Amino acid sequence: MSDHDTIIIDEDQNQDFREVDLETVEDPKEEVVTVEDSQDDKEDDYEKVCFICHRPESVAGKMMEFPNNITVCQDCLQKSFDAMSNMPTDLNKMMNMPGVQFLNLSDLDSLFPQQPKIKKKKKKSTKKYKKLDIKEIPAPHKIKEQLDQYVVGQEYAKKAMSVAVYNHYKRVATDTMDDIEIEKSNMLMIGPTGCGKTFLVKTLAKLLDVPLAITDATSLTEAGYIGDDIESVVSKLLAAADNDVERAEQGIIFIDEIDKIAKKKTSSQRDVSGESVQQGMLKLLEGSEVEVPVGANSKNAMVPLTTVNTKNILFICGGAFPDLEEIIKERLTKKSSMGFNAELKDKYDDDKDLISKVTVEDLRKFGMIPEFIGRLPIIFTLKGLDKDMLVKILKEPKNAILKQYQKLLALDEVNLIFDDSALEAIAEKAMQKDTGARALRAIIEEFMLDIMYEIPKDDNIGQVTITREYIEGTGGPIIELRGQQVPRLS
Numbered sequence: 001m002s003d004h005d006t007i008i009i010d011e012d013q014n015q016d017f018r019e020v021d022l023e024t025v026e027d028p029k030e031e032v033v034t035v036e037d038s039q040d041d042k043e044d045d046y047e048k049v050c051f052i053c054h055r056p057e058s059v060a061g062k063m064m065e066f067p068n069n070i071t072v073c074q075d076c077l078q079k080s081f082d083a084m085s086n087m088p089t090d091l092n093k094m095m096n097m098p099g100v101q102f103l104n105l106s107d108l109d110s111l112f113p114q115q116p117k118i119k120k121k122k123k124k125s126t127k128k129y130k131k132l133d134i135k136e137i138p139a140p141h142k143i144k145e146q147l148d149q150y151v152v153g154q155e156y157a158k159k160a161m162s163v164a165v166y167n168h169y170k171r172v173a174t175d176t177m178d179d180i181e182i183e184k185s186n187m188l189m190i191g192p193t194g195c196g197k198t199f200l201v202k203t204l205a206k207l208l209d210v211p212l213a214i215t216d217a218t219s220l221t222e223a224g225y226i227g228d229d230i231e232s233v234v235s236k237l238l239a240a241a242d243n244d245v246e247r248a249e250q251g252i253i254f255i256d257e258i259d260k261i262a263k264k265k266t267s268s269q270r271d272v273s274g275e276s277v278q279q280g281m282l283k284l285l286e287g288s289e290v291e292v293p294v295g296a297n298s299k300n301a302m303v304p305l306t307t308v309n310t311k312n313i314l315f316i317c318g319g320a321f322p323d324l325e326e327i328i329k330e331r332l333t334k335k336s337s338m339g340f341n342a343e344l345k346d347k348y349d350d351d352k353d354l355i356s357k358v359t360v361e362d363l364r365k366f367g368m369i370p371e372f373i374g375r376l377p378i379i380f381t382l383k384g385l386d387k388d389m390l391v392k393i394l395k396e397p398k399n400a401i402l403k404q405y406q407k408l409l410a411l412d413e414v415n416l417i418f419d420d421s422a423l424e425a426i427a428e429k430a431m432q433k434d435t436g437a438r439a440l441r442a443i444i445e446e447f448m449l450d451i452m453y454e455i456p457k458d459d460n461i462g463q464v465t466i467t468r469e470y471i472e473g474t475g476g477p478i479i480e481l482r483g484q485q486v487p488r489l490s
Helices: 038-044 074-085 091-095 105-111 140-148 155-174 197-208 232-240 275-286 324-333 360-366 370-374 387-395 401-410 420-433 438-457 468-472
Strands: 006-009 018-021 063-066 070-073 187-190 212-216 252-256 289-293 305-309 314-319 378-381 415-418 461-466 478-481 484-487
Touching: 063 074, 070 074, 140 155, 140 197, 155 187, 155 197, 155 378, 197 212, 197 252, 197 314, 212 232, 232 252, 232 289, 232 305, 275 370, 324 360, 360 370, 387 401, 387 420, 387 438, 401 415, 401 438, 415 420, 420 438, 420 468, 438 461
Parallel strands: 187 314, 187 378, 212 252, 252 314, 415 461
Antiparallel strands: 006 018, 063 070, 289 305, 461 478, 478 484
């Protein structure tokens, strides 16, 4: 055999012959060079789809393979076996009946259209979570110190949350203490829009490294009506925990807009999204075993269910309760009378901290049923944001919005500076909008649009200073070129 002879290797009877040059093989006796089938690699990139329920393998689980590339999930297969076993006719007898012909699997390709291919999702990193240890739970003052780095103000709210969370996870870690069962520390947060209720909960879950589910109470309805079932809040938590039931049972559920499910006072129809939802949530708040779907938001015949115990899930409810101040004011002004030491009826008209005087009776009058309030033992309020707090929110937190823009321009090697007077002007504009900290982003996005558009045009720009005049529209930012300062008006 010469040096340039070739060996023909038949990998498969159905495949073409492939030639291997002996010059590419160091020792033909020890190595055999084969070429992988690229078609198989392409097929591995796609998920298998159930022929009956059309669910992909990532949702339905492991598939059973049949001839002609037909795949069926285990749920459909089991239901098919159950249906066949419950049939009154004996299938064995039908095999010998003349004129009866069973379906041939090879004929299915021509009967049904080709199933769409679904690409496989990239596997997430399998991070192993440590079991909750009482020694590793941070003390309340340490939790508050971490919250201070992200949340400005709201000292009482941060203190109350830190203590409640610390006590709750001590209860979860120990399960019981000298046979004395510790009750859950569910919370109710009351505060105006944009004061930081959702941001507080998000920051808390991030610091504690526990799964968090945020849901809106306005979408919840009584079972059987259009909308989300009450158990859907638990299924969202299970999804946030990567379908790990044990980890989900130590998570946090934040239900926002809880004031929207208050009992309707003037309604002759059935209150399916108010009092009924409150009553349905009682078992979740106190602790019960709930069957929730895995990999879906609603229950149906094709989705497997799993049981989640809500005994150790921390529920935090939040709402603005817009008309609650009027109820508090009405209660307080009832004490007014005539004569010496009498309280004036307009005494509480200008009280900006009136919401902090809330009582359980006020919440009951607002429309929350007593059983629901009783399962939220920790009630605290958040203050509305004033001008000074808005200025601090702009620049002090770790992820302050000004720091975000400074980092964006730093990537273009441009230094961004905000005058103190400019920050005050932004805070004043936000106060006029009356939407809390949410207004800050909208205002900054508006005046930073032109700057973010123009800066990349000129490589000579080294620094931009935002002034009060630019915010108010009477001037422009100060642009400094590299090595010189040039004031420029817009």
